[in-house]
Amino acid sequence: MRPFLFSKSTAANQALAKKKSNTQFIAGGTNLVDLMKKHIANPDSLVDISSALPNKAEKTAKGLSIGAMMRNSATATDPNVLAKFPLVAKAILAGASPQIRNMASAGGNLLQRTRCPYFYDVTTPCNKRQPGSGCSAIGGENRMSAIVGYSEQCIAVHPSDLCVALAALDATVKVMDQSGKMQNIAFKDFHRLPDQHPERDNNLPAGALIHSIELADNNFAKHCSYVKVRDRDSYAFALISVAAALNLTGNRIVDARLASGGVAHKPWRWLAAEQFLKGKEANAANFEAAASIAIKGLKPQTHNAFKIPMLKGAIETALQQCLNP
Ligand SMILES: Cc1cc2nc3c(=O)[nH]c(=O)nc-3n(C[C@H](O)[C@H](O)[C@H](O)COP(=O)(O)OP(=O)(O)OC[C@H]3O[C@@H](n4cnc5c(N)ncnc54)[C@H](O)[C@@H]3O)c2cc1C
Numbered sequence: 001m002r003p004f005l006f007s008k009s010t011a012a013n014q015a016l017a018k019k020k021s022n023t024q025f026i027a028g029g030t031n032l033v034d035l036m037k038k039h040i041a042n043p044d045s046l047v048d049i050s051s052a053l054p055n056k057a058e059k060t061a062k063g064l065s066i067g068a069m070m071r072n073s074a075t076a077t078d079p080n081v082l083a084k085f086p087l088v089a090k091a092i093l094a095g096a097s098p099q100i101r102n103m104a105s106a107g108g109n110l111l112q113r114t115r116c117p118y119f120y121d122v123t124t125p126c127n128k129r130q131p132g133s134g135c136s137a138i139g140g141e142n143r144m145s146a147i148v149g150y151s152e153q154c155i156a157v158h159p160s161d162l163c164v165a166l167a168a169l170d171a172t173v174k175v176m177d178q179s180g181k182m183q184n185i186a187f188k189d190f191h192r193l194p195d196q197h198p199e200r201d202n203n204l205p206a207g208a209l210i211h212s213i214e215l216a217d218n219n220f221a222k223h224c225s226y227v228k229v230r231d232r233d234s235y236a237f238a239l240i241s242v243a244a245a246l247n248l249t250g251n252r253i254v255d256a257r258l259a260s261g262g263v264a265h266k267p268w269r270w271l272a273a274e275q276f277l278k279g280k281e282a283n284a285a286n287f288e289a290a291a292s293i294a295i296k297g298l299k300p301q302t303h304n305a306f307k308i309p310m311l312k313g314a315i316e317t318a319l320q321q322c323l324n325p
């Protein structure tokens with residue numbers, strides 16, 4: 001690792017004031033330290049924000065606010081999260097390992113970088129790591145890569161589980177910009193598709209802090225599930241994941257949410273399938289039809305056509321599990 005300066009801030013404004021062009025905030029460090037060891041991130045200085053931001057979940061007039069520094073393990077066991085937004089807990093518990101979840105923060109989880117193997121191998125071209133150098137995954141090892149929303153510049157996927165649940169629940173990201181002003185970013189607009197600039201993962205303003213994640217009350221708590229298909233049962237990122245949530249009156253679907261990880265550069269909502277489910281009976285035939293709508297038109301890479309039937313099965317399973325959560 002290169003030498004770097006390290007300081008700790010105890011207030012958000014203090015941390016923002018220290019942010020210079022080659023400074024990085026560090027929260028749990030579970031992604032950033034790995035990136036530094038591999039010389040993918042090379043900051044001159046680190047500002048520890050672990051005591052500078054909220055670290056618990058608090059009820060708000062509209063729902064719940066999850067502090068950016070709340071550790072993933074604390075979020076997954078928080079009584080308000082479990083009562084109001086169990087989908088968030090299910091998604092977190094499907095990710096990483098207990099030790100990593102003890103360190104990983106909510107804010108850091110949103111900003112973790114892709115797990116594309118070429119992004120971590122500095123001897124290979126990668127447009128995300130080094131803009132303009134090329135994409136080694138196109139025509140290379142692309143088993144984990146995207147099947148929707150990718151570009152000729154990058155076919156990587158976003159690795160988070162938590163973010164898939166937050167996308168399904170239409171969360172809002174509350175950010176504090178460089179001048180200390182708060183602004184809200186709808187979760188659907190927080191992460192980016194690669195287009196011509198895969199080096200940019202998200203729309204967080206330069207130098208800003210994620211302050212908290214806001215969730216509005218909803219009627220999905222009773223019927224939700226998170227299905228993650230991966231190579232190992234622990235310590236493995238999703239090949240495909242599905243967050244599903246149903247608002248039911250009797251057996252009729254009033255509203256539905258379906259989002260996936262492992263398919264795109266950002267957590268992906270299956271809006272046409274959601275629309276199809278509204279007003280329908282909650283049964284296997286309608287779940288199968290919704291999954292068929294979701295997979296229509298997806299375009300796999302050379303090594304991941306298997307993801308399409310896998311996704312269809314995962315959507316059907318997740319919807320079925322919503323009936324018996
Ligand atoms: C072996 C392994 C397996 C894993 N498996 C999974 C998995 O299955 N599913 C999953 O979802 N995740 C998984 N993870 C990723 C893990 O969840 C993330 O690394 C973690 O959530 C990042 O949080 P952190 O607080 O450690 O972030 P850090 O590493 O501290 O920071 C990550 C980035 O976010 C920035 N940052 C952090 N907080 C803020 C903030 N509040 N405002 C502005 N910038 C900020 C940092 O500057 C840095 O750029 C795994 C990680 C490892 C090492």
Ligand code: SF4
Pocket residue numbers: 114116117118119125126127128129134135136137138153154155156198
């Ligand atoms: S898919 Fe994206 S992250 Fe992977 S090699 Fe290509 S440009 Fe880099």
